[in-house]
Amino acid sequence: MQTIGELRAEIDRIDLAIVDLIAERQALAGRMARAKHAEGVPVHDPARRKAVLDASFDRAVERGVDPAAVRRIVALLIEMSEERQRECQGEGNLP
Numbered sequence: 539m540q541t542i543g544e545l546r547a548e549i550d551r552i553d554l555a556i557v558d559l560i561a562e563r564q565a566l567a568g569r570m571a572r573a574k575h576a577e578g579v580p581v582h583d584p585a586r587r588k589a590v591l592d593a594s595f596d597r598a599v600e601r602g603v604d605p606a607a608v609r610r611i612v613a614l615l616i617e618m619s620e621e622r623q624r625e626c627q628g629e630g631n632l633p
Contacts, residue, residue: 563618564619
């Protein structure tokens with residue numbers, strides 16, 4: 539049996555990996571902004587948003603994780619991505 543300290547260390551490692559993945563996603567959002575701008579595509583894409591949220595919901599169900607909570611988290615990630623894209627196109631509120 540693992541100790542509380544060992545379990546916390548594993549959780550900390552996972553939390554840091556999640557932050558790294560968020561940073562990677564944000565970097566891709568910047569690249570996406572340039573691609574969308576070049577192709578004349580708007581930042582907000584309701585159909586894509588729905589597809590991403592639906593896929594994450596389904597994956598959460600498959601993995602036995604609260605799908606509503608995962609949906610909220612992914613919605614926040616999408617909002618962050620859209621804000622990054624707007625900022626990269628000179629329209630956002632980021633510093």
